[in-house]
Amino acid sequence: MPQELKITMLGHRGVGKTSLLTAMYEQFDNTIGEADLQLTPDPESSALLQERLGELKALLNDFEATGGLEGTENPQSFKFGLGKFGTQSSLQLIFQDFPGGYLDGKDEEFVKKVMHECVAVLVAIDAPALMEANGKWNDLMNRPKQICDVFKRNYGDLKEPRLVIFVPMRCEKYLQNEEDTKKLLHNIKDKYADLLKFFSSENLLTKVACVVTPVQTVGTVVFSRVQEIDGRPHFHFRKNSHDAGYSPKDSDQPLRYLLSFLLKLHLDTKWGVFNRIRRWLGWDDYLKEAVRKSAFQCKSSGGFSILQGKDRFEIKK
Numbered sequence: 001m002p003q004e005l006k007i008t009m010l011g012h013r014g015v016g017k018t019s020l021l022t023a024m025y026e027q028f029d030n031t032i033g034e035a036d037l038q039l040t041p042d043p044e045s046s047a048l049l050q051e052r053l054g055e056l057k058a059l060l061n062d063f064e065a066t067g068g069l070e071g072t073e074n075p076q077s078f079k080f081g082l083g084k085f086g087t088q089s090s091l092q093l094i095f096q097d098f099p100g101g102y103l104d105g106k107d108e109e110f111v112k113k114v115m116h117e118c119v120a121v122l123v124a125i126d127a128p129a130l131m132e133a134n135g136k137w138n139d140l141m142n143r144p145k146q147i148c149d150v151f152k153r154n155y156g157d158l159k160e161p162r163l164v165i166f167v168p169m170r171c172e173k174y175l176q177n178e179e180d181t182k183k184l185l186h187n188i189k190d191k192y193a194d195l196l197k198f199f200s201s202e203n204l205l206t207k208v209a210c211v212v213t214p215v216q217t218v219g220t221v222v223f224s225r226v227q228e229i230d231g232r233p234h235f236h237f238r239k240n241s242h243d244a245g246y247s248p249k250d251s252d253q254p255l256r257y258l259l260s261f262l263l264k265l266h267l268d269t270k271w272g273v274f275n276r277i278r279r280w281l282g283w284d285d286y287l288k289e290a291v292r293k294s295a296f297q298c299k300s301s302g303g304f305s306i307l308q309g310k311d312r313f314e315i316k317k
């Protein structure tokens with residue numbers, strides 16, 4: 001049986017957790033897959049992701065992008081095997097997707113279990129809410145305080161290393177020039193200051209690694225304006241040209257960071273006690289080498305940044 005590793009998605013309702021997972025999987029073959037690795041979903045995950053992908057692509061049907069995915073109603077886990085192309089998987093990655101609504105305290109036990117089990121957490125952030133109208137809609141859409149509270153409740157006495165990846169979504173507009181990418185990073189540091197402060201506390205500083213990886217899940221659909229109706233924001237998006245197609249960007253980056261974090265944990269003997277994570281890479285030299293190569297392609301500029309724990313990704317060439 002391959003070793004299992006669990007990862008979860010965190011974020012308020014509609015920020016784009018399920019879309020992120022879809023884009024990460026869909027682009028795998030074109031990106032990390034070049035290293036002769038394959039990511040194989042189990043049949044149920046495969047069927048669900050295909051459906052999600054169709055919905056994501058449907059955003060391109062109108063010039064003014066509307067429609068899209070339905071919200072997730074129940075927790076759903078997506079299982080993938082990772083390993084050398086054409087052979088049995090050496091590692092099983094389990095992504096736990098759950099409805100943003102769960103953060104409202106609906107099922108605290110479930111959230112607790114997930115936060116306890118998962119070695120990595122992907123925090124999806126709605127970028128227009130963070131960036132537009134001076135961040136007026138950020139609290140409503142992204143709920144940074146609620147996200148911070150989830151970590152505070154569950155990471156207080158953390159004993160193992162963890163990876164937290166902030167993933168700005170629908171961020172096409174903010175990655176066009178250096179000024180905007182700086183502002184994107186600045187706003188994340190500003191709006192999530194409490195959480196970052198918590199991560200840099202004495203117990204967590206050496207355990208939690210934290211990075212920002214903006215992902216463009218569609219690539220050609222760009223924020224155009226925000227309209228306020230009855231005190232609620234309506235964000236509008238447009239295709240950047242009439243014939244623009246589906247062209248996601250950087251959806252490989254969260255996974256590259258995850259894999260390089262795991263490889264470094266394995267190589268770093270001082271974490272010997274945490275051999276639950278250390279062991280798995282040890283018995284497959286092929287995977288180890290492939291992940292090592294993939295790690296060199298982790299981006300760290302143009303909106304990408306390691307906010308804490310740089311040494312957790314330093315792998316020798």
Ligand SMILES: Nc1nc2c(ncn2[C@@H]2O[C@H](COP(=O)(O)OP(=O)(O)OP(=O)(O)O)[C@@H](O)[C@H]2O)c(=O)[nH]1
Pocket residue numbers: 011012013014015016017018019020055056059065067068069070071072073098099100101124169170171216217218219221237
């Ligand atoms: N404009 C734009 N819309 C997107 C993009 N990615 C996803 N969406 C839309 O954003 C909406 C919400 O995305 P989901 O992935 O369902 O969000 P979620 O976080 O899983 O939501 P819950 O499951 O309800 O917690 C969907 O209607 C998507 O089609 C994007 O890159 N650009």
Ligand SMILES: [Mg+2]
Pocket residue numbers: 017018019070071072097098099100
């Ligand atoms: Mg969802």
